[in-house]
Amino acid sequence: MKDMFRLDGKIAIVTGGAGGIGEALALGLGLQGATVVVSSRNQEAIEKVAQKIAAESGKEAIAIASDVTDENSIRNLADAVVKKYGKIDILVNAMGMNIKRDAFEYPMEDWDKLFDVNVRGTMIACKIIGKVMKEQGKGAIVNLSSVRGIRGYTGGNTGYCATKGAVELITKALALEWAATGIRVNALGPALVITPGTKHIAENPELARKYAAAVPLGRIGMPEDMVGAVVFLASDAASFVTGQTIYVDGGLTAA
Numbered sequence: 001m002k003d004m005f006r007l008d009g010k011i012a013i014v015t016g017g018a019g020g021i022g023e024a025l026a027l028g029l030g031l032q033g034a035t036v037v038v039s040s041r042n043q044e045a046i047e048k049v050a051q052k053i054a055a056e057s058g059k060e061a062i063a064i065a066s067d068v069t070d071e072n073s074i075r076n077l078a079d080a081v082v083k084k085y086g087k088i089d090i091l092v093n094a095m096g097m098n099i100k101r102d103a104f105e106y107p108m109e110d111w112d113k114l115f116d117v118n119v120r121g122t123m124i125a126c127k128i129i130g131k132v133m134k135e136q137g138k139g140a141i142v143n144l145s146s147v148r149g150i151r152g153y154t155g156g157n158t159g160y161c162a163t164k165g166a167v168e169l170i171t172k173a174l175a176l177e178w179a180a181t182g183i184r185v186n187a188l189g190p191a192l193v194i195t196p197g198t199k200h201i202a203e204n205p206e207l208a209r210k211y212a213a214a215v216p217l218g219r220i221g222m223p224e225d226m227v228g229a230v231v232f233l234a235s236d237a238a239s240f241v242t243g244q245t246i247y248v249d250g251g252l253t254a255a
């Protein structure tokens with residue numbers, strides 16, 4: 001049981017690994033000993049993150065570009081990782097997007113874009129990398145949900161909430177379907193996290209106070225707050241945990 005949270009010897013892929021949350025998760029996995037493969041569509045961005053992980057963890061980290069909406073692209077990613085390292089132990093799907101639209105006027109092409117990345121992309125990554133894990137008889141997947149996967153929200157978030165609800169059910173259904181294969185499938189459910197995409201909130205004192213006041217722990221989350229739960233879910237410490245979402249939300253969903 002010693003070092004059960006450590007990830008030494010494990011190979012981890014983080015999709016959306018150059019995103020606000022994904023970068024922190026990729027670095028966190030690397031600092032706990034995993035060899036990290038950072039992925040997203042932007043090669044330059046993922047290379048920067050891989051270099052940062054290598055510099056801070058002393059472990060190898062590499063960047064392989066991929067698009068989660070494209071099955072061939074994810075197949076190429078999986079093949080490249082298996083060719084280089086012989087296995088994939090951990091998949092963290094930290095990619096995702098939001099498009100806020102008035103529900104009365106919702107452009108269905110935006111609805112489709114959201115579902116393409118957040119839902120279809122999650123399933124594509126799970127099924128292709130899950131198949132590698134099945135052959136190994138072991139693997140841990142962590143999908144990025146949100147408190148919006150179980151709580152509705154105003155402000156044009158109907159599409160986003162719907163995709164995250166779907167991510168939660170993909171997570172539970174795969175956890176059951178794959179339980180006998182040794183693959184565990186869980187999710188992380190953050191509340192608002194300050195990232196480049198949401199930093200305008202932190203920079204607006206009135207808005208920041210409003211958001212913080214809604215959180216029982218009294219502050220807005222930072223990407224680093226997300227790391228502990230994902231390291232846990234990816235590690236052997238969570239070997240009896242599957243089909244769960246951990247809400248790292250300062251207590252928001254306790255109400």
Ligand SMILES: NC(=O)c1ccc[n+]([C@@H]2O[C@H](COP(=O)([O-])OP(=O)(O)OC[C@H]3O[C@@H](n4cnc5c(N)ncnc54)[C@H](OP(=O)(O)O)[C@@H]3O)[C@@H](O)[C@H]2O)c1
Nearest residue numbers: 016018019020021040041042067068095096144146192193
């Ligand atoms: N920030 C929050 O407050 C918050 C709260 C709850 C949940 N979440 C969830 O946490 C996850 C990460 O959020 P974030 O704030 O870190 O977002 P972010 O900073 O916008 O990062 C999103 C990442 O996803 C990648 N991505 C987008 N489309 C992709 C595609 N088709 N294929 C591969 N990668 C793709 C982006 O890279 P490229 O564009 O280079 O591909 C980027 O690395 C998302 O699922 C989000 O819904 C965020």
